[in-house]
Each structure stands twice: as structure tokens, then as C-alpha cells.
Amino acid sequence: MNTVNLPDGVVVDLETTGLHVRSDRIIEIGALRLRGGKVTDTLSVLIDPGFPITEHITDLTGITPQMLRGKEKFAECADRVLSFLGEDPLIGHRITTDYAFLKKAFVDAYPKGFVFERTGIDTLKLARTFLPADEKKNLSAACNHYGLTFPPHRAMEDAKATLFLLEKLWEEFGEKNPEAFAPKPLRYAVKRDTPIMKKQIDQIERLIMEKGIILDFDPSGMTKSSASRLIDQIRSGQYDKDKES
Numbered sequence: 001m002n003t004v005n006l007p008d009g010v011v012v013d014l015e016t017t018g019l020h021v022r023s024d025r026i027i028e029i030g031a032l033r034l035r036g037g038k039v040t041d042t043l044s045v046l047i048d049p050g051f052p053i054t055e056h057i058t059d060l061t062g063i064t065p066q067m068l069r070g071k072e073k074f075a076e077c078a079d080r081v082l083s084f085l086g087e088d089p090l091i092g093h094r095i096t097t098d099y100a101f102l103k104k105a106f107v108d109a110y111p112k113g114f115v116f117e118r119t120g121i122d123t124l125k126l127a128r129t130f131l132p133a134d135e136k137k138n139l140s141a142a143c144n145h146y147g148l149t150f151p152p153h154r155a156m157e158d159a160k161a162t163l164f165l166l167e168k169l170w171e172e173f174g175e176k177n178p179e180a181f182a183p184k185p186l187r188y189a190v191k192r193d194t195p196i197m198k199k200q201i202d203q204i205e206r207l208i209m210e211k212g213i214i215l216d217f218d219p220s221g222m223t224k225s226s227a228s229r230l231i232d233q234i235r236s237g238q239y240d241k242d243k244e245s
Contacts, residue, residue, distance in 0.1 A: 006037045006170055007183055009089035009121060013158035014098045015061045017049050021100045022191070023225040025049035026074060027063055030155030031084060032163055034091070039163070043084045044156045046071045050217070051226045052239060061153045075109040082106065087118075089183035093127075093139045093162050095120040100188040108193045108223070119183035123165050129180060130173045139165070193223040200227040207234045 011032040018024035027049050033041040046063070048071045058064050074081075085102075092098045099120060106116045127137040131145055140152050143161050146168040150161045174181050196219065204219050204227065211234060219227065233239040 005174065005178070006034065006166065007089060007091075007121065007181060008035050009091045009183065010034065010085050011091040011159050011163045011166070012085070012095075012098055012102075013092060013155045013162060014101055015057075015063060015153065015155050016101055017051075017053050017057055019097075021097075021104050021188075022193075023229050024101075025051075025226070026101055026105055027053060027057075027068060028061070028155040029081060030157070030159040032159050033084070033088070034163070037167075041084070042156070043081070045077055045081065047074050047077065048072065049226075050222060051230050052233070054233075054238065063154075074105045078106060078109040082116075085118075090118050090120040090186065091162065091166060092120070092122065093142075093158070093165070094124045095122045096186060096188070099186045100190070103188050103190050104193075107190045112192070118186050120186040121166070121181060121183050123162055123169065126169050126173075126180060127165070130169060130177075193225055196220060196222045196224055196227040200224065200231065203231055204234070207231065213239065 011034060013030045014026050015028035016024050016026050025047075027047050029043060029045045029047070031043040032039045046068060048068045050073060053063065053065055053068065081102075090099055090102075099118065103116045107114060123139075123142070124137060127142040131137065131142060135141060135145060139158060139161055140150070142165050143150065146165070148161065148164055151157055152161075170181060201220055204215075207213070208215060213234065219230065222230065230239070
């Protein structure tokens with residue numbers, strides 16, 4: 001397989017508490033540094049999002065609340081993650097979503113004025129460009145096209161699968177279409193999160209008394225958006241359900 005001409009970059013995959021960049025958080029990062037078509041370093045990090053993950057996310061990823069308990073918050077591992085990513089292009093399947101989560105997390109972790117602008121290569125876009133139109137293009141299906149099956153929805157396994165897909169697409173289409181594999185600017189307009197409001201703290205305190213809930217963390221350290229999510233979980237009964245699981 002001739003992958004020596006693949007662009008250098010970092011293949012990255014994230015697991016998150018949900019799909020909403022503003023209110024959800026990263027819980028796992030898997031990344032592979034690619035140099036000359038070869039993996040030269042790896043990064044795998046579990047991250048405490050600062051609020052309980054739902055049963056649905058546990059079912060989807062296999063990541064349990066117990067696995068995240070005591071792990072670093074993103075702000076505590078941000079320097080390490082940023083150092084690993086460097087200035088490299090980011091490579092991923094639907095990389096625009098992972099980039100948005102990373103940019104939001106970095107902006108919240110660092111002082112005002114911090115800039116995180118990168119280029120990227122999207123294997124989803126490549127699959128849509130080159131693979132048969134009647135086939136699904138999610139990561140599992142695209143890898144299946146080339147004979148690879150893998151356990152999805154853990155960050156490192158998905159990052160490895162993404163690299164496999166990139167190599168296969170490059171081997172088949174890269175020599176004739178190198179411009180399609182060139183890194184393109186990634187764009188996401190991020191808004192810095194704000195701390196939890198006093199009225200939200202009062203709401204949470206009132207709700208946990210009404211529901212008879214004991215929180216195993218201090219909500220005063222939450223952000224405004226994550227506090228809103230917790231309030232919704234408690235009101236709907238989802239928080240109790242998740243804790244029992």
C-alpha cells in the first residue's frame with residue numbers, strides 16, 4: 001500500500017455527552033499522529049465532563065460514569081491535548097463536528113483571546129465523493145466497504161478505523177485526485193461559556209430537595225449551559241435513572 005504521500009496530520013475522534021456543542025462536553029479523545037504515512041505517536045484520554053452522562057451515552061459508547069469519576073476535566077488536560085495536536089491538520093470522519101467540540105473546549109479552558117484555527121481532512125466527505133452512491137457513508141459502513149469491521153464508539157478504535165479508511169481511499173483514489181485529500185480550512189464560530197448563575201444554583205438546590213437526590217459533585221463549578229442540562233435531567237427523572245444504572 002502506497003500511503004507515503006498522505007498528508008501529515010493528526011487523526012482524531014471524540015466521544016461526547018451528546019451532539020450539542022454548546023451544552024455537551026467531550027468525555028474521550030483518541031488521536032494518532034501521522035507522519036509520512038505512518039503513526040508516530042498516540043493519545044488516549046478519558047475526561048470528566050463535570051456532570052453525569054446519560055444511560056444512552058453509556059449504551060452507545062460503553063463509557064460508564066464510574067470510568068469518568070476522578071478523571072481530569074478538559075481544562076486540566078488541555079495543555080497536553082493541544083501539544084499533541086500541534087499545528088497539524090485534523091483528520092476525522094465528520095471532522096467539522098469534532099473540531100467544533102475541540103475549539104469550544106479550548107476556548108472555555110484558556111484565557112480570553114485564545115485562538116484555535118486549523119485545517120482538516122474529512123473522510124466522510126471523501127467517502128461521499130468516491131464510494132458508490134447507494135452505500136451508507138458512516139464510518140462503520142465505509143470501513144465495511146473495504147472489509148474492516150470494528151467495535152465502534154470508542155475514540156481510539158474509531159480513530160484507527162478512520163486512518164484505515166483514509167489509507168484505503170488514498171490507495172484507490174489519491175494518486176489521481178490528490179487535491180481532494182488536501183487539508184481545507186475548518187470553520188466554527190465559538191461562543192465562550194459562562195459560569196452557572198445564582199438562580200440556577202437555587203433551582204438545583206430546590207429540585208434535589210424535592211426529589212430527594214444527593215449530588216456527588218458540587219454544582220457551583222458548572223457552566224450555565226451544563227447547569228441547564230442538569231436541571232432538565234432532574235425534572236424529567238433522567239438523573240435518577242442514570243445514577244441507578
